[in-house]
Amino acid sequence: MQLGASGGISRVTIQDVAGRAGVGAGTVSRVLNANANVSERTRRRVEAANDELGYKPDVAARALRRGRTGTIGAVVPFFTKHFYVEVLRAVARATAATDLSLIVFDIERREERERALGQVTAHGFLDGLLTVSLVPNDAELRAIAASGLQLVLIDGSHPALSGVEVDHAHGAYLAVRHLVQLGHRRIALIGRPDDPFERGFGPRLEGYRRALADANLDVDSSLLIAGEYSRESGRQAMEGLLTLAERPTAVFAASDLQAIGAMEAIREAGLRVPEDLAVVGYNDIELAEYLGLTTVRLPTATMGEIGVRLLCESLAGDQVTPRRVRLRGELVVRRTSGGPLVVDLPPGDLP
Amino acid sequence: MQLGASGGISRVTIQDVAGRAGVGAGTVSRVLNANANVSERTRRRVEAANDELGYKPDVAARALRRGRTGTIGAVVPFFTKHFYVEVLRAVARATAATDLSLIVFDIERREERERALGQVTAHGFLDGLLTVSLVPNDAELRAIAASGLQLVLIDGSHPALSGVEVDHAHGAYLAVRHLVQLGHRRIALIGRPDDPFERGFGPRLEGYRRALADANLDVDSSLLIAGEYSRESGRQAMEGLLTLAERPTAVFAASDLQAIGAMEAIREAGLRVPEDLAVVGYNDIELAEYLGLTTVRLPTATMGEIGVRLLCESLAGDQVTPRRVRLRGELVVRRTSGGPLVVDLPPGDLP
């Protein structure tokens, strides 16, 4: 009898477990895969043997036999930012509930994106891929398709691909309509594009326009500032807005981080939120509640779950046509917009 | 004939290539693995068939047969920082020269570290692992050993593991000795620990002590500031040092980023480098040359190469005892230390 190849520790195989449990290998396999008709007694014996030997099925053998590796990848930008963390957490949880393994690729810089996508597709040990807020370009798409990799987009969309997207236009619409209803007429937009590595407005501009149009208000382009997903960006944008001859009375920032930066700028200019300037953010990060920031809450958990579910469906190969799910966020009204709200303070805390 | 399992595209197998080339599968395999005795004519035929069919060996089948997956992982913190980028670049290059694939895990936060290490060891599709500036704890080490994964440390050391380490104490010694030789007697140390997720001094303090001891100088603990690897940290440390009653005349920062931050603080205080305060950094990042920063250059490329080589040796399983390689950096004298140096300026550029 030979030692299991180099892998280090001589491998425990399904045969060993079968021998130990006094059953055939097929039975062990059935137990492992919760597969069906195994008597309770046998199952227990097998499980015991399994534990005693510390058996772990060989991924390679399994992959060869099944034609699938049982491993998926998730490509996520900016691991540190709330939205991505939340989505990824949901993805991890949902994946854990399946028999798939997840490998996470964190993309903090543009260059890494290419590298990660390349290495993921070239290697050939992934069945499927989830990308968050990243839509691969045509070349990447071709490579992915050629390698037989199933791709599902989370917070992004492409006509030929399955994906979960968020109706950011609708979220922006809710936010801006809220401000309009509070009587604001000059509402600034501090934008954020779709692609996390860009600058620009993205679909939030559309919601902004729609909310204004509903109220028969014109869009004043001097109130539109494109930025990126950061506090500093929000601060700068706000500083610019404050120099305007005719200042806005409210601002919708396309991310909470930007909203927080904007509020800093507002306070430094000696103005008050919401009395002088109402502020609404987007994402509902943890700090938002603490700061009383009115914002739009996104269904991050649902997005992650559905993303995994769609990928599982793609892997099962049942359906051919891509499925695209569209989700909506909800407005969370707090102090910074100056809207009507009920604050539940314990009576003792009142001054 | 059945379609290759779900993988998507029906798989081209080695048999197909063999058929197309009119040879046996074994021969194709030999060609693919540059294995030896194949006639030039046959080799060409096989390669042609290979190209025409776009054949890619199945990783799973190969892994099963060989007992090794041919994939290694590299766990690297702070992908954006010069030192890690350089080491990783070398690792990638060295890996490309072998028949191994590399999967990179970027660790930007403490929590990710655990996750990455866990997923990497649990999954079982990696033959080996390289960690940069990260020494796994005992529990992690056990898990790694148990999974038969070969581990090699880059810029870190452990008695039981192979690894390449840098003699940071020696690098610090060179830097501080340089300052001592220039006549400085009050030399501050802005420290940096070994573990990128800590705060502290690390081995650089030892080199600092040694250089001072050589010159019979005492260590003044008020000149020792612990910090982390960032510009801001260096700035703060320097601001503190500048408030001292008896100011230092020179400072050795344990990273260039910290040195740059320190220089900013010095200039903001209205002082000049190197006239009022000499500065030496560590790492030789690109900016260092631009700023004329005297610093210690580390053999990043060599570290990456050797790391990969050590891992390959471990995988080959030839040697049992861990091999540990110790490397040294070199001092690069530029303007900020005020040392004697020759600047090669084109004559025309002189004022």
Add this chain to the structure above:
DNA sequence: TTGTAGGCGTTATCAG
């Protein structure tokens, strides 16, 4: 309910 055999795609061995 359970054991057995065949084969997934590759590579190593053994004849020729």
Add this chain to the structure above:
DNA sequence: CTGATAACGCCTACAA
């Protein structure tokens, strides 16, 4: 130098 052939470890028919 090259072609068959037998594993690698697992899963899934098929047979019992």
